[in-house]
Amino acid sequence: MTISGKAIRHKLTQSVQEDVTIKSIPNFITAVRIILSILLLFTAPMSGAFFIIYVLCGSSDILDGYIARKTNTSSKLGAVLDSIADFIFIAVTLIILIPVIHLELWMLIWLVLIAVVKSATLLTGFIKYRTFAFLHTLMNKLTGILLFCFPLFYYALGLAAAAGILLSMATLAAGEEFIITLTVPTFNPDRKSILKSEDK
Numbered sequence: 001m002t003i004s005g006k007a008i009r010h011k012l013t014q015s016v017q018e019d020v021t022i023k024s025i026p027n028f029i030t031a032v033r034i035i036l037s038i039l040l041l042f043t044a045p046m047s048g049a050f051f052i053i054y055v056l057c058g059s060s061d062i063l064d065g066y067i068a069r070k071t072n073t074s075s076k077l078g079a080v081l082d083s084i085a086d087f088i089f090i091a092v093t094l095i096i097l098i099p100v101i102h103l104e105l106w107m108l109i110w111l112v113l114i115a116v117v118k119s120a121t122l123l124t125g126f127i128k129y130r131t132f133a134f135l136h137t138l139m140n141k142l143t144g145i146l147l148f149c150f151p152l153f154y155y156a157l158g159l160a161a162a163a164g165i166l167l168s169m170a171t172l173a174a175g176e177e178f179i180i181t182l183t184v185p186t187f188n189p190d191r192k193s194i195l196k197s198e199d200k
Contacts, residue, residue, distance in 0.1 A: 026068040030081045033060040037089040045100045046151070057089050058148040079189045083134030090147060097150070101159055110167045117174040121181050129187040135180060138192050139173035146170075 036057050043050040064082065068074045094111075103111070125133025146153075146166045153162035176194055184191070 025071075026064040026073060027075075027078050027081055029060050029064040029067070030078065030085050033057050033064070033085045034081075034088055036060070037085065037092045040092050040096060045096050050096075051151075054093075054148075054151075061086070061089070061144070061148075076189075079136070080132075080134075082136075083132070083189070086144060087134070090144070093147060093150075101154060103163065104160075107163045107167065110171070114167065114170050114174050117171075117178055121174070121178040124178070125181045125187065128181065131187065133181050133187055134189060135177050136190055136192075137173065137176060137180070139169065139176050143170045143173045 033056075036053050040050065040053050040057070043053060061082075064078075068078055122132055122134075125131065143166070146169050150162055150166055153165065156162075157165075180191060180194055
């Protein structure tokens with residue numbers, strides 16, 4: 001039994017389409033997170049709609065990475081999109097929460113210092129690597145988790161304790177990221193820490 005050239009081409013085309021579809025799923029989820037993060041700006045802070053969208057943003061952040069790893073479809077584009085989505089989500093969250101929770105002066109100063117370090121890291125990375133050097137370090141991921149859980153910590157522990165925990169971790173993460181960017185000659189967005197460059 002012979003297989004015609006048309007059938008072979010059809011099979012190849014179908015295989016390529018399926019491969020593209022699988023690879024696009026994590027990026028699609030990340031893109032949805034960007035849209036949802038922006039939608040947060042149009043919801044009432046701490047409202048039901050706010051928390052629903054907020055949880056969806058956090059869940060999608062976990063889901064896109066999980067799918068990419070399980071399907072072996074991690075890509076540079078996906079890493080960049082994920083970093084952009086994280087940045088937008090964090091920025092939107094701060095824009096919404098800061099006026100609502102009334103941060104004290106020491107918290108604002110601390111937050112500004114972290115922002116300065118992060119900005120210095122991005123500038124250093126752009127000059128050194130010719131790209132925006134967002135790193136997916138373990139400390140950055142933990143900071144993201146703490147930020148996502150901040151409303152819960154805020155209600156459970158109070159503002160001072162919740163802010164202290166989050167800002168402390170964010171400081172460590174920002175400092176580590178700056179040191180890595182400053183000292184490591186080649187850019188690896190998946191570097192996990194100063195001591196560990198990639199997953200084993």
